[in-house]
Amino acid sequence: AATVVAIAAQKGGVGKTTTAVSLASAWARFHGLKVLLIDLDPQANCALALRAGLGEGGGSLAEVLSEGKGKEVAEIAIASGVPGLDVTPDDPELQQVEARLAGKIGKELALRKAIERSRTHYDLIVLDCPPHLGPLSVNGLAAADQVIVPCTPSALALAGVSGVVQAIHEVRGQLNPNLALLGVVLTRVDARNKATNGAAMSLIEEAFGELVLPEKVEVNNALAGAQLAGQDIFAHAPASRGARQYMDLAEALLTRIDQG
Amino acid sequence: AATVVAIAAQKGGVGKTTTAVSLASAWARFHGLKVLLIDLDPQANCALALRAGLGEGGGSLAEVLSEGKGKEVAEIAIASGVPGLDVTPDDPELQQVEARLAGKIGKELALRKAIERSRTHYDLIVLDCPPHLGPLSVNGLAAADQVIVPCTPSALALAGVSGVVQAIHEVRGQLNPNLALLGVVLTRVDARNKATNGAAMSLIEEAFGELVLPEKVEVNNALAGAQLAGQDIFAHAPASRGARQYMDLAEALLTRIDQG
Numbered sequence: 001a002a003t004v005v006a007i008a009a010q011k012g013g014v015g016k017t018t019t020a021v022s023l024a025s026a027w028a029r030f031h032g033l034k035v036l037l038i039d040l041d042p043q044a045n046c047a048l049a050l051r052a053g054l055g056e057g058g059g060s061l062a063e064v065l066s067e068g069k070g071k072e073v074a075e076i077a078i079a080s081g082v083p084g085l086d087v088t089p090d091d092p093e094l095q096q097v098e099a100r101l102a103g104k105i106g107k108e109l110a111l112r113k114a115i116e117r118s119r120t121h122y123d124l125i126v127l128d129c130p131p132h133l134g135p136l137s138v139n140g141l142a143a144a145d146q147v148i149v150p151c152t153p154s155a156l157a158l159a160g161v162s163g164v165v166q167a168i169h170e171v172r173g174q175l176n177p178n179l180a181l182l183g184v185v186l187t188r189v190d191a192r193n194k195a196t197n198g199a200a201m202s203l204i205e206e207a208f209g210e211l212v213l214p215e216k217v218e219v220n221n222a223l224a225g226a227q228l229a230g231q232d233i234f235a236h237a238p239a240s241r242g243a244r245q246y247m248d249l250a251e252a253l254l255t256r257i258d259q260g
Numbered sequence: 261a262a263t264v265v266a267i268a269a270q271k272g273g274v275g276k277t278t279t280a281v282s283l284a285s286a287w288a289r290f291h292g293l294k295v296l297l298i299d300l301d302p303q304a305n306c307a308l309a310l311r312a313g314l315g316e317g318g319g320s321l322a323e324v325l326s327e328g329k330g331k332e333v334a335e336i337a338i339a340s341g342v343p344g345l346d347v348t349p350d351d352p353e354l355q356q357v358e359a360r361l362a363g364k365i366g367k368e369l370a371l372r373k374a375i376e377r378s379r380t381h382y383d384l385i386v387l388d389c390p391p392h393l394g395p396l397s398v399n400g401l402a403a404a405d406q407v408i409v410p411c412t413p414s415a416l417a418l419a420g421v422s423g424v425v426q427a428i429h430e431v432r433g434q435l436n437p438n439l440a441l442l443g444v445v446l447t448r449v450d451a452r453n454k455a456t457n458g459a460a461m462s463l464i465e466e467a468f469g470e471l472v473l474p475e476k477v478e479v480n481n482a483l484a485g486a487q488l489a490g491q492d493i494f495a496h497a498p499a500s501r502g503a504r505q506y507m508d509l510a511e512a513l514l515t516r517i518d519q520g
């Protein structure tokens with residue numbers, strides 16, 4: 001059955017989507033794994049980032065989550081254009097799901113139920129979470145086995161990490177005893193600006209110690225360019241530093257997941 | 261009575277907070293205006309960004325918004341350390357307010373009611389919105405006179421702008437006929453990477469034409485450094501390009517607000 005990996009961070013713009021799409025693509029492309037990428041953010045940035053190769057059809061993630069009729073996410077996902085990688089399509093109804101789930105009993109387990117059978121079809125399920133700890137992110141944490149927390153070298157992003165760590169703690173205690181924090185990944189690290197960067201990075205390492213993974217992702221325009229082109233980084237710019245660093249991160253994480 | 265300016269964008273990390281704090285500070289410091297900065301994001305990044313000079317005391321924004329007891333935001337705000345600028349303090353309870361407001365009738369007008377008398381104490385009220393169009397952002401739009409939409413030169417940020425424009429349209433039609441879109445501000449523009457930047461910026465200008473304000477804000481490390489130091493950019497690095505560009509933007513916006 002698939003390992004479920006949530007990419008979660010309270011802060012906006014720290015590279016959750018870039019990390020989710022790049023890791024999912026690397027695992028599919030370079031490790032021959034069958035991967036499902038579930039976009040829990042109503043803004044549907046995963047589908048946008050992969051739009052050049054997106055398949056046809058698919059169904060409504062909102063319907064799967066809110067109707068509890070035993071429908072599976074696997075049934076509504078579409079081909080991403082990356083061999084071995086499926087992704088959930090854009091669904092404008094997902095915006096309403098947060099409000100609807102807010103009032104329901106057992107609301108936090110909607111996603112977990114909706115991937116029960118999907119897990120048999122994939123080796124990995126990657127969850128891209130929205131930038132706030134609402135019902136959709138909590139569903140992600142309740143359905144996950146592992147959590148990766150992207151964090152940029154900045155005061156505001158650092159402050160957001162404790163919120164997610166706290167949420168993981170609560171979800172583990174109340175809903176999902178297996179939930180593990182795989183680590184904090186430093187993203188958008190500006191190699192050129194060691195001064196400000198360095199100060200923030202030291203604070204993050206002081207605060208989170210060995211939770212901070214050694215593999216970092218530096219600022220590399222190819223990563224933004226790939227999304228503009230609607231392709232994963234490995235199709236768009238395979239020799240770029242962004243591609244190499246996400247490839248290295250993907251490999252290191254697989255090792256940790258298998259050992260964990 | 262104060263003009264209420266909302267800084268709103270669906271996308272995370274496009275500089276809503278940096279823009280809200282910098283504009284509020286510039287208006288207070290350089291135009292002798294009395295400004296109130298209301299942080300509608302439970303992550304309380306405004307207070308964090310100004311923490312070195314933050315005053316004591318203050319009250320709960322969550323309580324003001326959810327209890328409807330006629331309490332005003334002005335009553336719970338504190339000194340920011342920037343002369344003439346007050347800010348709402350961190351309030352962990354704000355996280356619950358989104359869920360609580362989700363079910364209530366008239367929930368979208370909680371903030372508007374809570375600043376009715378506050379408006380007489382200030383020249384400008386600036387609203388920093390969270391990165392999703394939930395009850396708190398909608399409250400911001402329903403209470404505002406003008407909206408500024410920060411946008412970075414990227415495919416994902418561009419896609420988010422239409423969501424906010426649509427929300428402004430709906431709020432204007434149903435709740436707040438005076439609401440005006442002041443403009444889209446290009447932020448975190450990387451002067452060094454004209455290629456990828458340029459492509460995204462052309463798309464944004466094509467999509468939004470004269471809505472895109474001529475005053476841009478380029479990537480400047482001093483802006484992130486100021487937040488790490490807990491000071492506004494004008495105290496932290498008054499000669500920096502980030503300070504100059506936010507000063508210019510603040511001046512240009514005042515002219516547009518007065519004419520509009």
Ligand SMILES: Nc1ncnc2c1ncn2[C@@H]1O[C@H](COP(=O)(O)OP(=O)(O)OP(=O)(O)O)[C@@H](O)[C@H]1O
Pocket residue numbers: 011012013014015016017018019041045129130131187188189217218219220221222223224225227242270271272273391414415416417
């Ligand atoms: N290492 C990097 N180098 C250059 N650009 C990057 C890098 N990582 C992310 N970006 C760009 O930064 C922006 C924000 O990244 P992304 O959308 O992945 O963050 P996010 O955390 O998912 O944001 P949100 O909170 O809105 O969901 C995007 O335009 C993306 O292309």
Ligand SMILES: Nc1ncnc2c1ncn2[C@@H]1O[C@H](COP(=O)(O)OP(=O)(O)OP(=O)(O)O)[C@@H](O)[C@H]1O
Pocket residue numbers: 010011012013131154155156157271272273274275276277278279301305389390391447448449477478479480481482483484485487502
């Ligand atoms: N022009 C700039 N130059 C350099 N860094 C910047 C600039 N604008 C913003 N930043 C940095 O980028 C990060 C994101 O900015 P900010 O927090 O203001 O965005 P936001 O839209 O409020 O994010 P969120 O969606 O999480 O509320 C911060 O660390 C900030 O310091």
Ligand SMILES: [Mg+2]
Pocket residue numbers: 016017018041045128129130
């Ligand atoms: Mg995202």
Ligand SMILES: [Mg+2]
Pocket residue numbers: 276277278301305388389390
């Ligand atoms: Mg913010």
